[in-house]
Amino acid sequence: MASPQYAPKDEDAKWLTPGVASLGAASFFSDAGHEIATSVMPAFLTSVLGGSAAALGLIEGVSDALTGTMKVIGGPLANDPARRRRLATGGYIITAAATAAIGFATAVWQVGVLRALAWAARGVRSPARDALLGSLARPHTFGRAFGLERAGDNLGAVVGPLLAAALVAWLGLRPAIWFAFVPGMLAAVAIIFAAREARALPTGVRRPIRLDVQGLRRAGIGRPLLPVLLFECGNLATTLLILRATDLFTTLGFANAASLAILLYAGHNAVAALIALPGGFWLDRVGPRRVFASGAIAYVLAYGLIALASIHWVFAVAGFLLAGAGVGLAETAESALIARILPDELRGSGFGVVGGIQAVGNIVGTVVAGVLYATASPAAAFTYAGAWMLLSACAARVFRAPASSGQNPG
Template sequence: MATAAIGVATAVWQVAVLRALAWVSRGLRSPARDTLLTDLSRRGAVGRAFGVERAGDNLGAIVGPLLAAVLVGTLGIRHTILLSIVPGMLAAVAITVAAREARRTLVESAARRRLSLGLGALHRAGVTRVLVPLACFELGNLATTLLILRATDLLAARPGWPPSRAASVAVLLYAAHNAVAALAALLAGALADTRGPRLVLVTAAVSYVVGYALLAVGPRGAGLVAAFLLAGCGIGLGETASSTAVALATPEPLRGNAFGALGLTQAVGDLGATVVAGALWAWLGPGVAFGYAGAWMVFAVITSGYAGVARATPRPA
């Protein structure tokens, strides 16, 4: 509802408040969604469940903007934003159905009867150790906006390429990035169930390292396409591995708390990554910014073995 209400906003501050409310709602939604998804999944299919969820999210990032482009051209910006309430309401109905299914099939846990952050219990269960490589991964996970900016700058520097054409091609690269992310998420789910989430996380980090290295050098043509595809592979693999690792490492009574801690880790890490990389970009250039992000991905590979992500299994409460 907050996102749709932007369609009737008349001032910038109103948009800021509504967007903040929408992101607060996302922070409430994501841990609950991941907990519900884990509870409804069979023990050996948790990774595939998260892979399907992540694939759907990335496909939505392709279909949504394309549909919005058509609607903006026919109905205008305000009416298009107002129509965003329709998928939001459909999502609410779907979540309600899933929650009823969970109540019918699952036994109520102690965690559902009391309110507690459970930070000490998470630490004793070893979940905080699993979060260490995930935090490193997020600190290197730059906002896709920076990738689009880099592509736009590189393409606009080509002779005969006006800024509008460069921006259009950069958006197409973003769509390809999301398509690869959807396919990678499906593959990541199957690999996480059979080989463990650590292999998936390491592959994701390595994909980012190579992609960032290409963007730091400043490729054109095939190299730029490869960089976006590698970044898409990295996010599709990494997000699926992160959720799966936390789900497998957490005893059922603490699962909601653990996914909340994961959401906090991702939010703080992503903010830190983009703010620091943006400052480095402004002061020292894009090569340093992407090198900084790549270094955090290397740390994610190193710490993933120490954290025991490979053998993440549910521990007793």
């Protein structure tokens, strides 16, 4: 992992290799595909299949839990270069097929099974994709490489819902979900291209499947996990943000309020996409600590504005956009730091552990905030989440690569 912080300009200009670009494209197409299905699924489940909001909540809760679990399981599997290529490719294909198959469901339980399968595949492929990107990118360009991948993912979350709205108006609910297969398979093609480029890299001996906890600890991953956990405890599910916006605009009628809330969500994702790549360039210059701390502070400000949004709707708009900036910076910093700290043979495990921490933190934070939202007030819920983000920003001083790695500790 030892490498200089800066590289000659001719080398620096070559950061956007075909493999790095393909991984960014894969994230964009995949997220656009499953966001189409995610946007349509509530209406499909309730109006077509006769399901309830409780059933939708159970399906989404189980699926999200599976994603986090499979990230932890998939991490050690992704330590081996040959295996990570297969996991990434297979994961994207299964996610695309299972997501589109929801459109053929005739019962609520079928939707649950297919959603769980898609989200499990999405979880197991995630460490493999990130480890693959770490092997294709140069160490001094990890920030911009992971920033591009995060930008693609968030841009897909903007395009997907917009495509879903157009497809439902044009074709109906079921065909709109079927269409999710198209961007999903484009993502699979992109990841296959990246895997072929990675196949040309030297791989060494075949690596065993095991979570090398001692190896991760010696590499220095332990301390940076504290600010990550604190951050994820405050990183509320976007559904709570959408609920807050819907409540604020109810005087305009429920349909108009829901539409405005979705537009704000799209704006949140657009800002995340726009800031992730510049944040990655900034990270390559100053290190991940400042970028991560800036993301946490952006969230503190965002939640403060959303908590006060009943005073004026402008606060809600500003809060949504600041939250988008926060996620664009922090997620890029988390991924780049793991790639900087860990050698290739441990990166899969590292990304898997971080994925598990993200899932646990998200569940804990969102559940408590949801209870506060319902029993106390929305302001109490977002103040609670903002407190976690403030703690994360304070703890960010340990969010750095150890000096022995040869990287700028930043």
